[in-house]
């Protein structure tokens with residue numbers, strides 16, 4: 173088995189190193205990861221600058237791009253082969269609820285899915301990110317890799333796995349939960365008396381809804397959420413049909429370029 177690993181915390185992250193150790197028993201592991209922290213870059217793709225890859229040690233590539241760049245470059249440029257699986261993580265901190273679209277960790281798994289490669293994202297919900305703290309999550313990752321290899325994944329589907337701190341109680345299938353962002357922007361003054369703003373420094377909480385990722389991890393369980401790329405809200409589609417949207421913008425004749 174050929175497994176491609178990436179993350180958004182950068183190639184020197186303890187979570188990535190322990191993940192590589194755990195899954196290396198399953199086959200050849202190739203790491204293609206950002207050369208620095210790239211958390212919260214979402215699904216960003218570098219289109220207007222060259223990318224450079226440096227092989228730190230055999231099969232460990234540091235790229236000056238985003239997690240999505242790493243998956244794309246890894247598969248099309250460095251491996252020159254389609255891996256059997258892509259695993260992204262293990263992230264320093266959970267990726268649950270409405271946080272998912274900010275996450276570079278989750279986006280890397282999404283990118284692999286776009287390329288038809290089975291993938292999952294791994295995140296650790298903890299405030300301790302020492303090598304020891306990642307041990308249980310790395311074991312979970314190995315089990316997930318074996319399970320995904322055995323069963324495959326439904327088309328256009330990838331998994332978002334979140335692991336609680338310490339020894340998990342068990343494992344649960346979940347749905348995406350609901351984040352509560354309070355005081356989303358903090359305003360302060362710098363030493364020169366000028367205002368500055370900091371996003372994401374406010375209190376974070378979540379709605380305690382049954383069956384959600386937050387709910388499972390809060391109870392000490394590993395959360396496994398199947399995600400897909402189609403963001404269409406099908407229920408809303410039915411409701412919006414009742415709008416009977418008008419195309420009356422056509423009634424004023426052609427725009428200038430068409431004349």
Ligand SMILES: [Mg+2]
Pocket residue numbers: 180181210211212263264277
């Ligand atoms: Mg991160």
